[in-house]
Amino acid sequence: MGEVVELELELIRTDLDTQMRVQTDMEVASRYAELMRDGIEFDPITVIYDGRYILADGFTRVAAARMNGDDCILADVTPGTYRDAWLLALQANAKHAQPRTNADRRKAVTTALRDYDLSRKTNVEIARICGVTEGLVRKIKKEIGFGAEPVAVAVAAEVAAPKESPFDSIVVSDEAIVEYGVEWGHAADVLSRMESESVSLVVTSPPYPGQLGNGMSVSQWFAFMRPVVAQVARVLRWDGVFALNVMFKRNGGMIDPMLFDIPKLGYWAGLSLWELYAWDKMNPVPAGDMARCEIPGWEPVFAFVKGRDYRFSPLLGEYNHKSLNKLESGNSERGDDRYSGGHSRQNGLGARGTNVIRASNSGGEARLRAKGQSFPPELVERFVLQHTAAGNLVVDPFCGAGTTLAVAARHGRSWYGCDVDMDEVVKARRSVAHASANRKMDR
Numbered sequence: 001m002g003e004v005v006e007l008e009l010e011l012i013r014t015d016l017d018t019q020m021r022v023q024t025d026m027e028v029a030s031r032y033a034e035l036m037r038d039g040i041e042f043d044p045i046t047v048i049y050d051g052r053y054i055l056a057d058g059f060t061r062v063a064a065a066r067m068n069g070d071d072c073i074l075a076d077v078t079p080g081t082y083r084d085a086w087l088l089a090l091q092a093n094a095k096h097a098q099p100r101t102n103a104d105r106r107k108a109v110t111t112a113l114r115d116y117d118l119s120r121k122t123n124v125e126i127a128r129i130c131g132v133t134e135g136l137v138r139k140i141k142k143e144i145g146f147g148a149e150p151v152a153v154a155v156a157a158e159v160a161a162p163k164e165s166p167f168d169s170i171v172v173s174d175e176a177i178v179e180y181g182v183e184w185g186h187a188a189d190v191l192s193r194m195e196s197e198s199v200s201l202v203v204t205s206p207p208y209p210g211q212l213g214n215g216m217s218v219s220q221w222f223a224f225m226r227p228v229v230a231q232v233a234r235v236l237r238w239d240g241v242f243a244l245n246v247m248f249k250r251n252g253g254m255i256d257p258m259l260f261d262i263p264k265l266g267y268w269a270g271l272s273l274w275e276l277y278a279w280d281k282m283n284p285v286p287a288g289d290m291a292r293c294e295i296p297g298w299e300p301v302f303a304f305v306k307g308r309d310y311r312f313s314p315l316l317g318e319y320n321h322k323s324l325n326k327l328e329s330g331n332s333e334r335g336d337d338r339y340s341g342g343h344s345r346q347n348g349l350g351a352r353g354t355n356v357i358r359a360s361n362s363g364g365e366a367r368l369r370a371k372g373q374s375f376p377p378e379l380v381e382r383f384v385l386q387h388t389a390a391g392n393l394v395v396d397p398f399c400g401a402g403t404t405l406a407v408a409a410r411h412g413r414s415w416y417g418c419d420v421d422m423d424e425v426v427k428a429r430r431s432v433a434h435a436s437a438n439r440k441m442d443r
């Protein structure tokens, strides 16, 4: 029980996926609205406060009060996390006067089964949490084929006519058997089961603080990432690279200074920041009524390494010989293989690409996207081609729709990934299956 207060309706967040009914019944809401107008008192709604007032229980009452044009509603407010609100919401409707439909009950159970942690509880426990019978949990599990590899079966059937099963090992060279897999699990757990010094490249984009209503503050994000980065550091090979793409929301219009603590996150785990890349998004989302500076047109990618001997085979472009000729002697000679002094290595092969990776994530080929956002394949491609050879293992522990894994598969690398969201696991398996079928062995 928290504190019961008159809470402004405007502050209440009903848009954060905590509505566990299939939909708010607007007929019931208008009946409630009428009773409210007649002065009938309703129980307080249940709200969890994590900096936002997240509605856990009382969607119909809030809809009714909004219909009446009220400013406030009686609310029981308890401090907590987004997950507290989500779990409360899952249980809330079970105790209601307004009966749930069968579809509502099903939604509660399927939502719980898609949660990695809840799904591992016993049927009795899941039934208690969702306020349904144990028999219903068993029935739904059976219907959706919950259990041994249900997704692999469903996916294999869905993938567009692959020549071979995408889930068989793929031989890319005489000695290298590709490792593959997309697990349903927590990043740190899955990484902790991988062999030390086995991974050549990790390219990943974890959930951002506050993304999709995850309720994570920036400092919670650092706490969340520490065990993951520690595991990444352990599984990386001596010549491996870890490319981490993340952006923090603006703080009062300014860049959050904690963005610059990300290198420390790596140092803490024994990794050094080798490079910084900027992903030039080309198509930043429209600003709407937000200040322009709230919508960054770029995101950083922090590239960490274990030591100085990281593998780096840069993608080279043509030198611009015309402008090279205008440079002082010494500099211009670098383009012709004649230069061997100074801080630059002799390199007549071409120019290394800039650290700005221009890639739109809305255009291009049709592909599966993660719920939050998927980064573009071009971004991953840069790291895969720069830092791995055919057969090397590429990992994404927050794989979403599988962009990293698909790029690795397309270029004949081994791949492994995981995600806590079953929907994303399914998408990732489909993405890599498609990419494996379109593999090219380039470099």
Ligand SMILES: C[S@@+](CC[C@H](N)C(=O)[O-])C[C@H]1O[C@@H](n2cnc3c(N)ncnc32)[C@H](O)[C@@H]1O
Pocket: 185, 186, 187, 188, 204, 205, 206, 207, 208, 369, 370, 371, 372, 373, 374, 375, 376, 397, 398, 399, 400, 401, 402, 403, 404, 418, 419, 420, 421, 424
């Ligand atoms: C920004 S998305 C990644 C998108 C991905 N790069 C792509 O291109 O599709 C972050 C993903 O991390 C997943 N996630 C959140 N917490 C996780 C955890 N503890 N372990 C593994 N995955 C997690 C989310 O479900 C989400 O799919």
